[in-house]
Amino acid sequence: MTGPRRARGYSPLSVTPESRAVLDGVLAQVRARVAQGGTPVVGFDLDGCVFDTRPRQVHIFRELASRRGYDELYRVEVEHFRDWSLANSMRNAGVPEAFIAAREAEVRQWWASHFFTTDYVLYDHAMPGAVSFCRDCAEAGAIVVYLTGRDINMRAGTEEALRRFGFPYDDASAVLITKPSFDMDDTAFKESALEAIAARGEVVSYFDNEPANVNLFHERHPGARVVFVETDHSPRPVEPDEAIPWIRSFLRA
Ligand SMILES: [Mg+2]
Structure with missing residues (x-):
């Protein structure tokens, strides 16, 4: 290889x-x-x-999409998580670059505050x-x-x-x-x-x-x-x- x-x-x-x-x-x-x-x-x-862990991540994205009206994020599905970059996952899903540039830090903060929790591992x-x-x-x-x-x-x-x-x-x-x-x-x-x-x-x-x-x-x-x-x-x-x-x-x- x-x-x-x-x-x-x-x-x-x-x-x-x-x-x-x-x-x-x-x-x-x-x-x-x-x-x-x-x-x-x-x-x-x-x-x-x-x-x-991808279903947990999709669930976290769906809640953020719903709660804040970020309809772009409904596009994120399990197959879009290929590495640890949430920007890449959004990009893989076809989320517009302008949204990623404006919201990446906010998405990461939301993700981190839910991913590492005892409730969300159940997803x-x-x-x-x-x-x-x-x-x-x-x-x-x-x-x-x-x-x-x-x-x-x-x-x-x-x-x-x-x-x-x-x-x-x-x-x-x-x-x-x-x-x-x-x-x-x-x-x-x-x-x-x-x-x-x-x-x-x-x-x-x-x-x-x-x-x-x-x-x-x-x-x-x-x-x-x-x-x-x-x-x-x-x-x-x-x-x-x-x-x-x-x-x-x-x-x-
Ligand atoms: Mg591991």
Whole structure:
């Protein structure tokens, strides 16, 4: 591949033989560790990984459009969110440049004051196939760890969303680790959580859509199958390590 390896945006129905093989390989690794008497851990990031945050974002745009009479913003649909730039999302939707120039700061302020809230995480959708994959990991004997940059104030809504979609959660086989404070850097938080995760068992796999996070796990758990989930990610100029496989979908059929 030439040029920087950047995620192309969400395509959660794009199942391929390669992505199926990655997911089946993780389950095989879980079963192998259990057969050897180990306690395998499979970790999952939430936003842009096992949850599709785009419906939350569309909902936020629709409320702003309705409340302030910005009819231009009704054009924004899920497929227009391909990176972390709200201006790009509006542009992708055909929102006029004059509107973007005049209102971008206001849109960003509205977005930020709703996106990072416990109520609005309930507008997310489970990524297709993610629930059955997490369940299969748990049934095969893995501890499922949800490791998220969402902070403690978003925990109640996150737990509710996990339950509503049927992710393994309310038993000993699953645990949710949230960030203690909003201001903490996500990757620094995930680094600090590594020990807590390792205390639960042997990390055999970890899924995340942020290049810096998959690189961190790949470095710290070289024996684990770390997987880059290709959706969107921060504009930080970091590329996933060459050894890390990419998937766009958790579907296996
Ligand atoms: Mg994420």
